[in-house]
Amino acid sequence: MTSTTDRRLRRLTVVVAPLLLVASLAYLATTDASGLRIGVNAIVAGTYLATGLLAWARRPANRTGRIMVAIGLLLIFEPLQDGAVPGLVLVGGMAATVADLLLGYLILAFPWGTLRSRVDRGFLAVSAVALLSANIVAYSGYDPRLAGADVDNPLLVIRDPALADMAVALSRLTSIVILVGFLAIFAARWARASGPARRIYSPVLIPSTVLVIAILVANLMSAVTVPDDIRLAAAVTQALARAFIPIGFLVGLLRTRMARSAIADLVVELGDAPTPARLRDALANALGDPGLSVAYWSPAAAAFVAADGTPAELPADGSGRAVTVLERDGEPIAAILHDAALLADPGLVASVASAMRLAVENERLQAEVEAQLGEVRESRARIVAAGDAERKRVERDLHDGAQQRLVSLTLALRLARMKLGDDGDPEVRQTLDQASEEARSALVELRELARGIHPQILTEAGLGPAIESLAGRSPVDVDVDLGTDRRFSPAVEAAGYFVVSEALTNVAKYAEASRALVRTTWGHDELTIEVADDGAGGAAIAGGGGLRGLADRLSALEGRLEVVSPQGGGTRLIARIPTGAPVELPG
Amino acid sequence: MNTILIVDDHAGFRVQARALLEADGFVVVGEAIDGASGLTAARSLRPDVVLLDIGLPDIEGFDVARELAIDGPPPLVVLTSSRDASDFGPLLTNGRQLGFIPKDELSGDALRALLDAA
Numbered sequence: 001m002t003s004t005t006d007r008r009l010r011r012l013t014v015v016v017a018p019l020l021l022v023a024s025l026a027y028l029a030t031t032d033a034s035g036l037r038i039g040v041n042a043i044v045a046g047t048y049l050a051t052g053l054l055a056w057a058r059r060p061a062n063r064t065g066r067i068m069v070a071i072g073l074l075l076i077f078e079p080l081q082d083g084a085v086p087g088l089v090l091v092g093g094m095a096a097t098v099a100d101l102l103l104g105y106l107i108l109a110f111p112w113g114t115l116r117s118r119v120d121r122g123f124l125a126v127s128a129v130a131l132l133s134a135n136i137v138a139y140s141g142y143d144p145r146l147a148g149a150d151v152d153n154p155l156l157v158i159r160d161p162a163l164a165d166m167a168v169a170l171s172r173l174t175s176i177v178i179l180v181g182f183l184a185i186f187a188a189r190w191a192r193a194s195g196p197a198r199r200i201y202s203p204v205l206i207p208s209t210v211l212v213i214a215i216l217v218a219n220l221m222s223a224v225t226v227p228d229d230i231r232l233a234a235a236v237t238q239a240l241a242r243a244f245i246p247i248g249f250l251v252g253l254l255r256t257r258m259a260r261s262a263i264a265d266l267v268v269e270l271g272d273a274p275t276p277a278r279l280r281d282a283l284a285n286a287l288g289d290p291g292l293s294v295a296y297w298s299p300a301a302a303a304f305v306a307a308d309g310t311p312a313e314l315p316a317d318g319s320g321r322a323v324t325v326l327e328r329d330g331e332p333i334a335a336i337l338h339d340a341a342l343l344a345d346p347g348l349v350a351s352v353a354s355a356m357r358l359a360v361e362n363e364r365l366q367a368e369v370e371a372q373l374g375e376v377r378e379s380r381a382r383i384v385a386a387g388d389a390e391r392k393r394v395e396r397d398l399h400d401g402a403q404q405r406l407v408s409l410t411l412a413l414r415l416a417r418m419k420l421g422d423d424g425d426p427e428v429r430q431t432l433d434q435a436s437e438e439a440r441s442a443l444v445e446l447r448e449l450a451r452g453i454h455p456q457i458l459t460e461a462g463l464g465p466a467i468e469s470l471a472g473r474s475p476v477d478v479d480v481d482l483g484t485d486r487r488f489s490p491a492v493e494a495a496g497y498f499v500v501s502e503a504l505t506n507v508a509k510y511a512e513a514s515r516a517l518v519r520t521t522w523g524h525d526e527l528t529i530e531v532a533d534d535g536a537g538g539a540a541i542a543g544g545g546g547l548r549g550l551a552d553r554l555s556a557l558e559g560r561l562e563v564v565s566p567q568g569g570g571t572r573l574i575a576r577i578p579t580g581a582p583v584e585l586p587g
Numbered sequence: 588m589n590t591i592l593i594v595d596d597h598a599g600f601r602v603q604a605r606a607l608l609e610a611d612g613f614v615v616v617g618e619a620i621d622g623a624s625g626l627t628a629a630r631s632l633r634p635d636v637v638l639l640d641i642g643l644p645d646i647e648g649f650d651v652a653r654e655l656a657i658d659g660p661p662p663l664v665v666l667t668s669s670r671d672a673s674d675f676g677p678l679l680t681n682g683r684q685l686g687f688i689p690k691d692e693l694s695g696d697a698l699r700a701l702l703d704a705a
Binding site: 466 | 671694
């Protein structure tokens with residue numbers, strides 16, 4: 001039904017219903033039906049009509065509103081069954097029965113607007129058939145002449161009074177059985193319901209139970225003689241209970257609505273990237289369902305699992321619990337297991353699910369970023385380590401190859417010089433001396449080159465001696481203050497060495513400094529190396545410079561480089577490198 | 588004070604060292620190619636001086652020097668290497684060796700200078 005059709009129907013009802021009511025009241029005034037009874041009935045019918053129209057307008061998708069309006073309209077005709085016109089009696093009786101069946105449907109369908117279990121559906125279907133047939137059977141034995149009326153029942157089929165009485169008794173028995181069945185269903189539903197479900201059910205279940213018991217009592221009373229006052233009181237109780245049911249519906253629906261305001265708080269809370277435990281608690285609070293639990297989809301297990309990895313059991317149909325699945329791109333990612341009553345407000349669970357999806361998405365993205373960061377860190381460290389290993393290899397090759405040859409050449413030249421002695425050809429002597437000088441220079445240069453590639457002293461004696469060696473070779477005066485003589489992993493020592501090496505190179509090349517200081521300290525599993533000079537300042541970790549390369553090397557070790565270099569104020573380089581447990585190597 | 592044992596795994600250096608030192612009046616009583624055989628030779632030959640390469644294949648020269656001191660009066664140990672002193676730093680000032688001569692600076696005079704200073 002489109003919303004325009006709905007609106008038109010509602011307007012039609014608003015116009016037609018009062019007309020019907022007035023007509024019915026007018027007719028009833030001519031009978032000797034109790035004025036109180038007619039008045040109360042009119043009020044009850046009005047309550048159903050008003051509530052029904054409201055519910056229809058607010059929740060057009062939910063059938064409840066329309067059915068309530070139908071009940072209201074039917075109730076207008078209910079008192080007719082106490083009248084004298086057989087046709088109208090039948091109409092009144094059928095209207096009352098159908099109204100009660102519709103009411104029974106509404107109560108069982110509350111709060112979803114549809115019947116959710118096969119038991120409910122079966123029971124109502126059987127009740128409808130049984131009750132309507134019983135009514136027709138009873139009616140076919142109804143002879144108004146026996147009550148002293150002056151009309152005939154055109155549908156009078158059962159003429160034997162005894163049989164007629166049995167038909168009526170059968171009809172009453174059917175009613176009683178059905179009413180007891182309703183009570184059983186109410187009891188079962190209440191027993192299975194959790195706290196929030198009971199809060200939603202109670203405004204409807206309580207008056208419904210009262211009504212069922214009242215009708216039961218009325219049925220039982222009809223078999224015995226009871227004073228009219230009591231009969232009237234019973235009828236009024238019935239009517240009141242009937243009237244309170246639609247009010248109960250409104251209250252129940254209102255209670256599901258109040259949970260929506262909790263959603264705003266929930267979204268804020270979930271934005272904080274909560275742990276699975278906090279997430280569950282936040283959802284349980286927002287929905288008012290302490291028994292709520294959250295399951296996550298495990299692609300490996302192709303099933304939902306709890307936060308601790310154990311398989312999650314999905315609730316069975318009719319168990320009072322339901323599952324709302326969160327999906328992303330058509331694939332399940334998580335599920336909320338909650339009280340089935342919460343599904344009465346479909347938007348509620350959907351909003352909660354959206355809020356949760358944000359949190360789950362957040363967590364997933366965070367986990368992905370962490371994993372990627374981890375990979376990046378590892379690969380960076382590997383690259384640096386590979387570079388260092390390669391340098392060591394090249395240095396080794398230089399040492400084993402060219403250096404050995406130059407050493408051998410030097411010794412051979414020395415031998416030749418010795419053999420020649422001081423008496424040999426002076427030209428030959430001079431040539432040999434020059435050759436020796438060349439060889440010596442070559443060896444010195446080669447050794448310098450090798451040291452630049454990989455300082456063997458770092459491997460042999462550690463960071464401290466390597467720094468002292470650097471300081472000694474610097475053209476600037478360098479004071480060395482070694483706060484620790486511990487040894488660290490090769491990667492850490494290499495990083496420390498290159499910090500000092502690069503820093504002292506810069507001091508010599510650019511700083512125009514007269515003095516420099518190198519200080520090392522170790523504490524709280526962190527090695528700190530400081531190189532300070534009194535030169536011109538103005539250094540920075542610009543892209544591509546040596547300091548950038550240093551900073552990168554330090555980052556690969558989770559360390560950092562700080563440069564304090566105001567113009568004209570000297571330069572201070574501070575490197576901090578986490579070391580983990582230091583390595584004690586035999587000295 | 589002139590008998591020498593040369594311990595070095597490089598054959599070419601052993602030949603050149605022997606030639607240089609013998610030309611300067613020293614007597615080379617033996618050669619060894621690694622730390623273990625060097626220790627054995629030192630114990631049996633009892634040289635005055637051991638010319639010991641730091642970079643031996645089995646044990647570091649520093650450790651061999653330490654071992655030599657264990658039984659009886661040790662010979663004087665002179666460490667050598669294709670590398671120069673700055674590659675070893677303080678390791679050369681601690682330890683049981685008399686001194687260090689880089690291979691390219693080896694000569695009878697250099698050795699004698701060290702021995703005279705002992």
